[in-house]
Amino acid sequence: MSLGFSLLERALTPIVTSGSLEMIAPSGRRFVLGDESGPPVVVRFSDNAAIWALLLDPDLRMGELYSDGRLTLDSGDILDFLDLVLRNANDVRPSLPVRLVDRARTAVQLWGQRNDPGRSRRNVAHHYDLGDELYALFLDPDWQYSCAYFEHPGQSLEEAQLAKKRHIAAKMCLAPHHRVLDIGCGWGGMALYLAQVADVAHVLGVTLSSEQIERARRRVEPGLASRVRFELTDYRAVKEQFDRIVSVGMFEHVGLGHYEEFFATCRERLTPDGVMLLHTIGCSDAPSVTNPWITKYIFPGGHLPSLSDILKAVERNDLIVTDIEILRLHYAQTLAAWRANFLARRDEAARLFDERFCRMWDYYLAMSEAAFRYENVVVFQLQITRRQDAAPLKRDYVRDAEDRLRDRENAA
Numbered sequence: 360m361s362l363g364f365s366l367l368e369r370a371l372t373p374i375v376t377s378g379s380l381e382m383i384a385p386s387g388r389r390f391v392l393g394d395e396s397g398p399p400v401v402v403r404f405s406d407n408a409a410i411w412a413l414l415l416d417p418d419l420r421m422g423e424l425y426s427d428g429r430l431t432l433d434s435g436d437i438l439d440f441l442d443l444v445l446r447n448a449n450d451v452r453p454s455l456p457v458r459l460v461d462r463a464r465t466a467v468q469l470w471g472q473r474n475d476p477g478r479s480r481r482n483v484a485h486h487y488d489l490g491d492e493l494y495a496l497f498l499d500p501d502w503q504y505s506c507a508y509f510e511h512p513g514q515s516l517e518e519a520q521l522a523k524k525r526h527i528a529a530k531m532c533l534a535p536h537h538r539v540l541d542i543g544c545g546w547g548g549m550a551l552y553l554a555q556v557a558d559v560a561h562v563l564g565v566t567l568s569s570e571q572i573e574r575a576r577r578r579v580e581p582g583l584a585s586r587v588r589f590e591l592t593d594y595r596a597v598k599e600q601f602d603r604i605v606s607v608g609m610f611e612h613v614g615l616g617h618y619e620e621f622f623a624t625c626r627e628r629l630t631p632d633g634v635m636l637l638h639t640i641g642c643s644d645a646p647s648v649t650n651p652w653i654t655k656y657i658f659p660g661g662h663l664p665s666l667s668d669i670l671k672a673v674e675r676n677d678l679i680v681t682d683i684e685i686l687r688l689h690y691a692q693t694l695a696a697w698r699a700n701f702l703a704r705r706d707e708a709a710r711l712f713d714e715r716f717c718r719m720w721d722y723y724l725a726m727s728e729a730a731f732r733y734e735n736v737v738v739f740q741l742q743i744t745r746r747q748d749a750a751p752l753k754r755d756y757v758r759d760a761e762d763r764l765r766d767r768e769n770a771a
Contacts, residue, residue: 363410364388370414371444378443383433384410393443400443401434422652422726426719438698438725445733476593480567482612482660487568492711494546497700502546502574505608505638506690506738516696519689521768524552527605529760530682530742531636532750533557537602540628541565542594543609547575547587553605554587556767564589565597595624602633610639610669615662618672626676626745634681634750635743641666643685644735650726657723666739673743681750682742690738691731698724 364384371380375392379399383389385406404410409429412420424430425437432440498504499517507519508526527549531539537559541550544564553562566572566589575589594609604625613621625635646665654661666683673680701708701724708717730736744750 361386361388361407361410363407363414364390367410367414368392375444375447377447380440380443381434393447398439399434400439401432402440403431403433405429405431416651419651419655422656422719422722425722426656426715428715428718436725437722438728441726441729442732445729449733476595478660479593479612482658483567484569485659486657487566488570490711491570491574493708496704496708497697501548503548504545506640506686507693507696508686509689509692516693516700519693520548524549525556525761525764525768526757527607527636527638527740528553528557528764529757530740531557531603531605532634532756532760533559533603536560538599539563539603539605540594540597540599540601542604542606542625543612544571544575544589545608546571547578547589549605549607550575550587550589551578551583554583556764556771558767559603560586562587563597563599563601565592565594567591567593595620597624597628599628600630600633601628602630604629604633604635605638606636607638608640610637611661611663612658613662614660615664615668618664618668619675622672622676622678625743626678629745631745632749633745635678637669637739637741637743639664639669639739639741640690641669641737641739642735643737650730652726653723656719663736669739669741673741677745679744679747680741681744681747682740682754684740686738686740688731690736691728694724694728694731698728 361384364382367382368390371382371392376394378393378397379395380392381389381399381401382392383401383403385404404424406429409424412424413430421430494502494504499507499520501517501520501524503520503523506523507516508523509519510522514522533539533553535558539550539553539559539562541553541562541564544550544566545568547564550562550564553559564575564587566575569591572589572591579587579589610621629635641664644665646668649661649663670680698721701720705717705721708720742750
């Protein structure tokens with residue numbers, strides 16, 4: 360047995376104590392870990408260098424090895440493997456090499472998140488301008504590419520995404536005369552909901568994705584043309600003031616070093632009695648470095664904030680947090696639905712791109728789902744104001760507003 364394979368067995372033995380994990384070396388040598396409960400997961404390495412790569416830097420190299428076909432599954436799939444390892448690893452201290460690599464990444468993470476307007480646009484294009492044909496394979500009909508809000512077991516992805524828009528709109532305390540800024544508007548679904556269902560006076564949606572802006576503009580019906588507009592621009596370039604600001608799934612791309620700038624800009628754009636609703640992925644544990652594979656291949660320049668990361672920047676810009684809700688496991692369910700949709704149409708994705716892209720995308724969706732289940736990754740919804748009295752003092756209004764919005768959805 361090679362030294363690398365022996366060290367891998369030694370590293371994994373204290374981690375995998377439940378389930379059944381079998382690892383197979385290029386030579387055919389193998390070891391089995393766990394208590395043999397549940398379906399077996401069988402992993403095969405194509406070369407010895409792949410074993411060493413996984414040992415020294417699992418956070419980065421596991422996704423690379425799977426994408427390149429150097430780590431394959433003989434039994435189970437990549438989600439089964441990630442689920443088994445992360446579920447077992449909750450209380451296990453990382454190895455010394457992994458800790459050293461994480462320290463080095465933490466020290467240089469601000470350099471990788473220098474998200475000035477030009478760099479931000481390139482980062483957005485890397486992911487969101489891959490083509491609408493790709494996103495049509497797995498998103499719901501409204502093209503919501505953020506965490507859904509599952510109100511009850513068995514709710515469909517489409518219904519849960521509608522519930523997410525309703526839940527966010529209810530927290531914004533909207534009135535018909537309000538002007539709303541949607542930072543990171545995606546394909547326009549949230550902005551259109553605010554105009555069509557919440558019936559606000561005007562919505563401006565901004566994005567840096569040329570693909571998204573084209574579809575968002577096509578979705579504006581003639582009757583809404585005077586009340587909804589979409590602009591391909593950086594949020595920092597907007598100069599108007601708004602009664603309400605909403606940002607869903609965009610803050611993850613701001614970068615840790617730009618949080619002060621983000622909230623300073625939002626304060627300037629928000630009227631004195633305005634309300635902002637921020638919906639972002641984050642970590643419910645201490646501040647840490649974001650997964651390096653994700654930032655290299657999927658979301659360059661991105662960072663998942665801890666709540667303390669966000670609150671410090673809010674406080675320093677003379678803003679007030681009036682409500683915090685933490686959505687736990689809702690994104691895991693969302694990702695499970697997306698991945699099921701993607702795998703059902705994997706052949707179409709392969710025709711659009713290639714097999715390596717499909718493996719990479721499968722790993723992205725599977726790893727993200729596992730992270731939301733086992734690695735303290737959650738979604739924060741923060742209601743933020745400039746004045747203490749800008750939002751209601753009791754949370755009853757959220758349910759009441761949701762009921763009114765639901766009635767309007769049914770009427771529409």
